[in-house]
Amino acid sequence: xxxxxxxxxxxxxxxxxxxxxxxxxxxxxxxxxxxxxxxxxxxxxxxxxxxxxxxxxxxxxxxxxxxxxxxxxxxxxxxxxxxxxxxxxxxxxxxxxxxxxxxxxxxxxxxxxxxxxxxxxxxxxxxxxxxxxxxxxxxxxxxxxxxxxxxxxxxxxxxxxxxxxxxxxxxxxxxxxxxxxxxxxxxxxxxxxxxxxxxxxxxxxxxxxxxxxxxxxxxxxxxxxxxxxxxxxxxxxxxxxxxxxxxxxxxxxxxxxxxxxxxxxxxxxxxxxxxxxxxxxxxxxxxxxxxxxxxxxxxxxxxxxxxxxxxxxxxxxxxxxxxxxxxxxxxxxx
Amino acid sequence: xxxxxxxxxxxxxxxxxxxxxxxxxxxxxxxxxxxxxxxxxxxxxxxxxxxxxxxxxxxxxxxxxxxxxxxxxxxxxxxxxxxxxxxxxxxxxxxxxxxxxxxxxxxxxxxxxxxxxxxx
Numbered sequence: 001x002x003x004x005x006x007x008x009x010x011x012x013x014x015x016x017x018x019x020x021x022x023x024x025x026x027x028x029x030x031x032x033x034x035x036x037x038x039x040x041x042x043x044x045x046x047x048x049x050x051x052x053x054x055x056x057x058x059x060x061x062x063x064x065x066x067x068x069x070x071x072x073x074x075x076x077x078x079x080x081x082x083x084x085x086x087x088x089x090x091x092x093x094x095x096x097x098x099x100x101x102x103x104x105x106x107x108x109x110x111x112x113x114x115x116x117x118x119x120x121x122x123x124x125x126x127x128x129x130x131x132x133x134x135x136x137x138x139x140x141x142x143x144x145x146x147x148x149x150x151x152x153x154x155x156x157x158x159x160x161x162x163x164x165x166x167x168x169x170x171x172x173x174x175x176x177x178x179x180x181x182x183x184x185x186x187x188x189x190x191x192x193x194x195x196x197x198x199x200x201x202x203x204x205x206x207x208x209x210x211x212x213x214x215x216x217x218x219x220x221x222x223x224x225x226x227x228x229x230x231x232x233x234x235x236x237x238x239x240x241x242x243x244x245x246x247x248x249x250x251x252x253x254x255x256x257x258x259x260x261x262x263x264x265x266x267x268x269x270x271x272x273x274x275x276x277x278x279x280x281x282x283x284x285x286x287x288x289x290x291x292x293x294x295x296x297x298x299x300x301x302x303x304x305x306x307x308x309x310x311x312x313x314x315x316x317x318x319x320x321x322x323x324x325x326x327x328x329x330x331x332x333x334x
Numbered sequence: 335x336x337x338x339x340x341x342x343x344x345x346x347x348x349x350x351x352x353x354x355x356x357x358x359x360x361x362x363x364x365x366x367x368x369x370x371x372x373x374x375x376x377x378x379x380x381x382x383x384x385x386x387x388x389x390x391x392x393x394x395x396x397x398x399x400x401x402x403x404x405x406x407x408x409x410x411x412x413x414x415x416x417x418x419x420x421x422x423x424x425x426x427x428x429x430x431x432x433x434x435x436x437x438x439x440x441x442x443x444x445x446x447x448x449x450x451x452x453x454x
Binding site for chain 1: 437
């Protein structure tokens with residue numbers, strides 16, 4: 001019996017040792033592969049950084065010579081293009097650097113830097129980016145054409161405007177605003193995707209910097225995308241387009257809460273008192289959020305009598321509304 | 335003898351271009367990438383003109399202007415900044431700067447303004 005047990009034990013032990021050796025070997029091999037991979041990554045990164053630094057330095061000298069040296073020879077541009085714009089990395093760095101020059105310089109230097117961009121055929125690279133399957137390349141391409149003021153095919157721009165990635169769509173919106181000289185928001189007619197809050201913020205900011213006359217936002221109050229309509233109602237308030245109040249008024253009775261809220265806020269900003277009477281008619285059936293908006297509206301542009309028509313709130317069960325009512329009352333009694 | 339200009343700016347592209355352009359115009363250019371380095375350089379050197387940004391790391395452009403106006407009030411200062419707000423521009427002139435150029439800027443215009451400031 002003992003002999004049998006020993007044999008089993010010995011055989012098991014032998015099996016375990018073999019397994020141990022195998023596992024150890026595999027682990028050592030994996031560790032070595034990992035170490036070699038890390039070393040390769042490090043070397044690759046160092047070499048890439050070195051190449052980057054070298055190209056930056058060469059590029060900076062070339063651009064400064066191009067811009068400021070009166071003895072600059074045009075053949076140098078051709079030489080640079082043939083010798084130092086071979087790899088994707090070189091092309092990417094050059095485009096990025098030219099964009100920085102473009103942002104920092106104005107006048108003659110800015111015109112020259114734009115000319116250089118085309119002389120180096122960087123526009124071809126950007127057009128490839130715009131048609132790329134990778135979303136970040138499409139975004140980068142759009143950013144470049146917007147910054148350099150390059151017009152692209154209308155059909156391509158519209159396709160990017162309705163891209164599946166919101167990042168691409170945002171850059172496309174900014175492209176349209178920047179490059180449309182007379183009608184910066186006409187792209188909205190062709191927008192099929194909703195406007196995200198983030199995009200709305202960017203658009204508003206771009207419109208505030210827009211130097212020409214801001215468009216009439218009422219043109220898009222019938223847009224099929226609710227987000228576009230909300231954006232336009234907000235902008236009517238931001239840009240004080242009093243002439244469009246009549247077109248915003250129907251939204252005070254909209255079954256869509258977001259639209260109604262945007263319209264109330266627009267009335268508050270513009271100071272259109274007639275809106276209060278419309279809203280008081282259906283006050284009882286409104287949601288708590290809308291009721292709060294109406295109370296804010298009365299507080300800011302209404303009078304104490306209008307508030308008192310809602311005094312029934314004090315006897316109701318909604319504690320939140322009671323507090324809101326009392327706050328509004330306090331405002332008038334101060 | 336070449337006129338000496340100190341350029342205090344943290345944007346490497348702007349620094350390189352200014353250095354190149356001003357060298358081409360015949361000036362001797364010293365560069366400081368931040369306010370702290372600029373303070374050290376100013377302790378041991380005199381310059382005919384200082385071009386400075388307002389938003390700088392460590393020591394701000396306004397602090398540097400105060401320092402320069404205290405130590406060498408006759409040194410002309412040109413501010414090169416992205417700031418366009420009227421109050422910032424007014425404050426800079428109140429502190430005694432000679433000129434204020436906003437970015438994006440025209441290098442040729444800057445060159446002319448440098449020449450004008452140095453000839454005063």
